[in-house]
Amino acid sequence: MEFNLILAFLAAFLLGVGKGGIKGISILTVTLMALVYGAKNSTGIILPLLIAGDIMAVIYFKKYTKWKYLVHFLPWMLVGVVVASFIGKDLPEATFKNWMAGIILFSVVFMWFSESTAKSVLPDDRLFGGSIGFAAGFTTMIGNLAGPFANLFFLATRLPKNEIIGSSAWVFFIVNNFKVPFHVFSWKTITWDTLQTNLTLLPFVFMGFFVGVKIVSYFTEKFFRQFLLVVTAIGAILIFIK
Numbered sequence: 431m432e433f434n435l436i437l438a439f440l441a442a443f444l445l446g447v448g449k450g451g452i453k454g455i456s457i458l459t460v461t462l463m464a465l466v467y468g469a470k471n472s473t474g475i476i477l478p479l480l481i482a483g484d485i486m487a488v489i490y491f492k493k494y495t496k497w498k499y500l501v502h503f504l505p506w507m508l509v510g511v512v513v514a515s516f517i518g519k520d521l522p523e524a525t526f527k528n529w530m531a532g533i534i535l536f537s538v539v540f541m542w543f544s545e546s547t548a549k550s551v552l553p554d555d556r557l558f559g560g561s562i563g564f565a566a567g568f569t570t571m572i573g574n575l576a577g578p579f580a581n582l583f584f585l586a587t588r589l590p591k592n593e594i595i596g597s598s599a600w601v602f603f604i605v606n607n608f609k610v611p612f613h614v615f616s617w618k619t620i621t622w623d624t625l626q627t628n629l630t631l632l633p634f635v636f637m638g639f640f641v642g643v644k645i646v647s648y649f650t651e652k653f654f655r656q657f658l659l660v661v662t663a664i665g666a667i668l669i670f671i672k
Contacts, residue, residue, distance in 0.1 A: 434466045438627075441466070442479055442634035448577075449483030449635075450642020451491075451595050452649070456480075456577045457537060469527035469573070470518075474619025476574050478628045479635050481606050486639050487599035494596025499587050502559030503566075507576070507605055510567020515612040518572050526572075531667075533569050537578035538663050559583060571609060576602070595646075 441462035448455035463472035518526065562583045570576035580601060584594040613620040 437462050438466050438631060439634050441476075442631035443638040443641075445476070445479055446483055446486075446635040446638020446640075447642035447645075448638075449480075449487045449599075450639040450644075451591075451646035452642050453577065453581055453595070453598070455642075457575065460574050464527070464573075470521070470617070471619055471624075473572075473574055474613045474617065474621075475624050475627055475631075477606060477609060477613055477620065478625065479631060480574065480602065481610075482628075482632060483635050483639060484599060484603035484606055486636070487595070488603050490639075490643065491592065491596035491599050494592045495600050496587075496589060496593050496597045497600075499584070499589065499597060500601060502556045503563040503580075503583055504601055504604065506560040506563030507567035507570070507601070508608055510564040510569075511571045511605065511609055511612070512567075513564075514568040514571035515609075515616055519616055529572060533573055533575050535663060537569070537575055540578040540582055543582070558586065567605065570602075570605060571612065576605070591646075 441459045444455055444462070445459040448459065459476065460472070463476050466472070467475055518529075521529065562579050566576035566579035566583070569579060580598050581594075584598055587594075589597065610620065
């Protein structure tokens with residue numbers, strides 16, 4: 431039990447680090463939370479923490495937001511959330527866990543692909559934005575795993591680092607709040623008990639956010655993503671075998 435609590439604190443801290451600017455690290459949070467609370471239940475525990483981190487990110491990076499790039503992405507992301515809410519509602523825990531692990535591994539491939547091709551090959555048109563937006567919405571509802579898809583889209587826009595952080599902050603603030611009713615009334619994964627758990631974990635989100643803001647200017651993107659791909663793949667394998 432104590433070890434699980436430490437993992438939960440670490441997950442909340444890493445969530446804050448991700449919201450502070452270290453893109454893609456949220457997959458580690460999802461992996462750790464799934465190990466502690468179970469695949470489906472963890473999605474409801476994570477969501478209020480994500481919204482808290484979103485609020486901080488929106489405030490801190492607000493001057494970097496580029497709204498024009500969200501028109502072809504955000505609406506389809508909301509559609510993906512709705513579709514996934516119906517598909518995922520009655521999935522058994524074992525199936526849900528396998529889906530989540532599969533999405534994580536697939537996301538690792540996506541992150542590798544985006545790192546190697548997005549800047550020079552992938553288009554930033556309506557078809558691309560809509561398809562990636564739908565995939566991001568579907569995966570964020572199934573397991574809060576939209577990060578790699580959002581990264582792929584924003585890399586294709588050729589925006590600078592801070593503008594990617596600022597723009598994606600608003601995307602996830604809107605989408606995560608949109609997901610709340612589905613978790614409360616349909617999946618019933620957000621309850622008074624889970625909100626009490628959130629209060630315990632929330633300070634670690636705040637600490638992680640300011641650490642993330644600090645280190646984002648020191649870590650090279652290439653080194654951190656290579657490290658992230660490795661630990662993310664390990665996390666997905668752990669979910670499979672647990």
